[in-house]
Amino acid sequence: MENCPFPCSQSCRSTHYKQRKALEFQPILDLKTNRVTGFEALSRLKSNRLGVVPPLEFIPLLEKTKLIIALGECIISKSLNFQKALREAGHDHIMISINVSPIQLLKKEFVANLMHLVEATQTNPALICLEITESIFESNTQEINRLLRLLRQTGFHIALDDFGTGFSSFARERELQVDCIKIDQYFIRKLERLREEETVTGDIISMAHKQGHYVVAEGVETETQKHYLLTHGCDKIQGYLIGRPQSQNESLALLERQAE
Numbered sequence: 001m002e003n004c005p006f007p008c009s010q011s012c013r014s015t016h017y018k019q020r021k022a023l024e025f026q027p028i029l030d031l032k033t034n035r036v037t038g039f040e041a042l043s044r045l046k047s048n049r050l051g052v053v054p055p056l057e058f059i060p061l062l063e064k065t066k067l068i069i070a071l072g073e074c075i076i077s078k079s080l081n082f083q084k085a086l087r088e089a090g091h092d093h094i095m096i097s098i099n100v101s102p103i104q105l106l107k108k109e110f111v112a113n114l115m116h117l118v119e120a121t122q123t124n125p126a127l128i129c130l131e132i133t134e135s136i137f138e139s140n141t142q143e144i145n146r147l148l149r150l151l152r153q154t155g156f157h158i159a160l161d162d163f164g165t166g167f168s169s170f171a172r173e174r175e176l177q178v179d180c181i182k183i184d185q186y187f188i189r190k191l192e193r194l195r196e197e198e199t200v201t202g203d204i205i206s207m208a209h210k211q212g213h214y215v216v217a218e219g220v221e222t223e224t225q226k227h228y229l230l231t232h233g234c235d236k237i238q239g240y241l242i243g244r245p246q247s248q249n250e251s252l253a254l255l256e257r258q259a260e
Contacts, residue, residue, distance in 0.1 A: 023078045024245035027254060028097070028216065028238045031230045036258055038095035040131070040238060041079040042245045043071065072104040076114065080121040082248050083128070091255050097129040097159065102136040105147060115154070125155030129180065133161050148177035159216065164204065174211055181208050185219020185239070191228050202232035209233065 025039035079096050086094045104110055118125055130151065136144055148158050159180035164187050187201045196202075201217075208215045217229050220239030229237055243254065 023075060024247060025082065025096075025251045026238055026245040027243040027251070028095075028236050029242045030236050031226075031234055036242070036254060037093070037236070038097060038129070039082075039251055040097040041075055041082070041099070043075055043099075044245070068101050068103050069107060072101060073113070075099075077117060080117050080123050080128075082251075083123050084121045085248065085252065086255070089252055089255070091252075093127070094255070095127050095129055095157070097131050099131045099161070102132075102144075105132070105136065105144060106140065111147060111150060114151075125151075126157070129157035129159050131159045131161045131182065132178075134163075145175075145177050152177055152179065162218075163208075178213065180214050180216060182216045182218055183234075188217055188219045188221075188225055188229075188239070191225045192222065196228070199228075201228070205229075205232050205234050 022044045024042050024044055026042055027036045028038040028040060029035065030037040076098055079098050083094070083096050086092070086096075117123075118128075132148075152158055157180060158178045159182055160176065160178045161182045162184045163181040164184045181204075183201065183204055187199075187204065190199055191201060205215050214235040216236040216238065217225075217234050218238055220226055220229065220237040220241045222241060225239075226237060226241060246254070
């Protein structure tokens with residue numbers, strides 16, 4: 001068994017077998033200031049036999065076996081410790097986004113455990129964004145909305161990830177306890193192939209703003225895409241144009257270069 005890179009629980013360490021989970025951070029750029037103002041925490045599974053396994057392949061398996069709960073605890077712990085490191089380095093306004101699965105959120109102790117970690121690391125909840133997908137609302141919508149409302153009242157931001165896929169709609173979004181929508185990269189790629197009058201990305205941004213939400217565009221890879229999003233009032237972007245997922249030390253170095 002390889003050593004776990006996280007300062008996490010025994011229950012998490014027991015799931016590793018001959019593979020290694022790592023956490024990387026992808027920068028998020030504020031388009032108004034053209035500066036990195038946040039990072040999304042992204043889990044990576046590195047296998048001696050298979051190499052790097054994409055999250056879309058291993059996350060569903062972990063959810064099916066309920067091991068996602070232990071992994072989720074590790075990711076939150078590591079992310080909050082990174083936020084603490086950011087503050088200690090003088091970057092005290094950087095937001096960290098963390099993906100949360102339905103299984104995690106509906107676990108009875110989730111909110112209490114999260115608050116315990118926040119207090120232990122002296123983290124300001126306003127600097128933490130919890131990302132959920134709309135599949136979380138396929139059942140028990142009322143209870144999930146109650147939990148999200150509680151988290152928002154505590155100060156956390158809630159983002160609806162992968163907006164535009166599945167059954168996303170603004171009618172549904174209005175009912176959800178979220179602060180932000182993240183436009184799926186499918187719509188961003190379309191910006192390279194369609195004329196401006198044929199795209200709906202700008203309409204999505206406008207409608208989200210009318211709902212009182214800010215917008216993050218995912219999968220931005222070209223200056224053309226960035227220019228379109230800036231012109232149409234998108235708030236933030238992430239993708240390879242801004243930076244690939246990277247280690248904590250690399251993320252801190254990026255902010256140091258930005259401050260020069």
